[in-house]
Amino acid sequence: MYTPAITGSGVFTPSNVITNEELVESFNAHVDLFNVENAEAIAAGDVTAKEHSSAEFIFKASGIEQRYVLDKEGVLDPKRMYPHFRQRSDDEPGIMTEIALDACHKALAAAGRTGEEVDLVICAASNMERAYPAVAIEIQQGLGAGGFGFDMNVACSSATFGIQAAADMVRSGSIRCAIVVNPEITSGHLEWRDRDCHFIFGDVATAVVIERAEDAKGDHFIVHSTRCATQFSNNIRNNNGFLRRTRPDGVADRRDMQFMQNGRKVFKEVVPMVSAHILAHMEEEGRSSDQLSRMWLHQANKGMNDFIGKKVLGRVPEKGEQPNILQDYANTSSAGSIIAFSKYSDDMAKGDIGLICSFGAGYSVGSVIVEKA
Numbered sequence: 001m002y003t004p005a006i007t008g009s010g011v012f013t014p015s016n017v018i019t020n021e022e023l024v025e026s027f028n029a030h031v032d033l034f035n036v037e038n039a040e041a042i043a044a045g046d047v048t049a050k051e052h053s054s055a056e057f058i059f060k061a062s063g064i065e066q067r068y069v070l071d072k073e074g075v076l077d078p079k080r081m082y083p084h085f086r087q088r089s090d091d092e093p094g095i096m097t098e099i100a101l102d103a104c105h106k107a108l109a110a111a112g113r114t115g116e117e118v119d120l121v122i123c124a125a126s127n128m129e130r131a132y133p134a135v136a137i138e139i140q141q142g143l144g145a146g147g148f149g150f151d152m153n154v155a156c157s158s159a160t161f162g163i164q165a166a167a168d169m170v171r172s173g174s175i176r177c178a179i180v181v182n183p184e185i186t187s188g189h190l191e192w193r194d195r196d197c198h199f200i201f202g203d204v205a206t207a208v209v210i211e212r213a214e215d216a217k218g219d220h221f222i223v224h225s226t227r228c229a230t231q232f233s234n235n236i237r238n239n240n241g242f243l244r245r246t247r248p249d250g251v252a253d254r255r256d257m258q259f260m261q262n263g264r265k266v267f268k269e270v271v272p273m274v275s276a277h278i279l280a281h282m283e284e285e286g287r288s289s290d291q292l293s294r295m296w297l298h299q300a301n302k303g304m305n306d307f308i309g310k311k312v313l314g315r316v317p318e319k320g321e322q323p324n325i326l327q328d329y330a331n332t333s334s335a336g337s338i339i340a341f342s343k344y345s346d347d348m349a350k351g352d353i354g355l356i357c358s359f360g361a362g363y364s365v366g367s368v369i370v371e372k373a
């Protein structure tokens with residue numbers, strides 16, 4: 001058995017930013033258009049009038065101040081409200097592969113490795129660009145990697161579930177060097193026309209390199225243990241899928257073909273589930289929470305993270321103990337905890353213990369206990 005370690009991480013950040021103010025301006029223009037276009041039906045009580053959004057509400061309810069997106073124009077066009085991506089030929093790399101490769105190259109550079117040294121690629125994300133061939137295999141080709149690749153989808157928990165799979169394979173010796181990459185193009189499936197959720201998500205890609213600790217070329221984080229758990233819930237759901245055209249309304253523009261959630265219920269049910277999961281994982285490892293120097297939590301809502309941090313540590317976390325990045329990136333699904341890890345881990349001292357934790361649709365929760373070495 002070998003000891004697995006995270007030896008490098010990388011983040012691809014799109015160049016387009018949408019502030020809450022810009023988002024609300026375009027959303028409110030969409031609402032005004034919608035209400036005029038549907039004035040008769042609204043007056044007859046057949047259609048509900050849409051209400052304006054507010055930048056103050058968004059910040060207060062979520063802690064989000066802005067988000068990055070691959071295409072800003074389409075999202076902010078009040079007559080469109082989703083991104084424009086050009087059609088690529090089958091001979092070009094897909095858009096997920098393109099942003100994944102950027103994050104992978106940064107992670108490999110941090111680990112002092114090249115793509116040829118990788119023998120496993122896991123593309124772990126909330127959505128895949130196509131059904132097959134696996135996006136991971138295209139990324140494998142782009143990296144010049146050997147071995148094999150496969151896709152994984154556990155929604156917001158995809159990164160930690162991917163880390164568990166890769167770390168277990170390194171531990172057993174079936175692979176030597178893995179990349180777990182999370183290209184999250186959330187703008188493609190967010191319902192930007194729904195006031196309740198239009199502010200939640202942003203685009204990004206993250207990657208981590210996992211290999212034997214004994215092979216590490218520089219500072220690294222030993223992966224002591226991982227824990228994954230799932231429990232079925234319909235409170236975060238997307239009904240889009242390959243059987244869509246078989247149904248009576250075929251490819252109609254239906255609300256349930258985009259991200260849907262009951263945000264209040266998610267908040268109430270997931271916070272205790274995650275806090276209990278982290279505490280149980282720590283206890284099983286014979287560690288107490290006061291040994292935790294840092295928690296890199298999933299980035300969905302600042303209030304959620306404040307609750308979880310307080311419950312796990314038994315006190316209000318001190319500045320820097322639980323870094324948030326969602327004010328800048330919004331919720332980037334599986335990539336959120338890895339952005340936080342990548343940006344806020346270099347300063348840790350040897351021997352410091354940290355915990356990466358993601359949670360979301362499924363419900364799903366995954367935790368990874370690491371030690372700086």
Ligand code: CO8
Nearest residue numbers: 053054057061126156186195196263264267300301360361
């Ligand atoms: N502007 C102004 N007012 C608003 C707005 C708005 N934009 N939206 C809602 N309101 C109003 C509501 O109508 C409501 O009014 P009233 O009280 O009169 O009914 C009031 O404000 C309060 O609304 P909410 O109860 O909805 O507000 P909350 O305080 O609960 O905040 C949140 C809403 C921010 C959504 C919060 O509930 C939350 O963050 N919950 C947790 C969500 C979460 O963690 N979800 C995880 C999803 S991510 C995941 O698992 C991955 C899925 C796959 C990836 C998807 C890629 C796209």
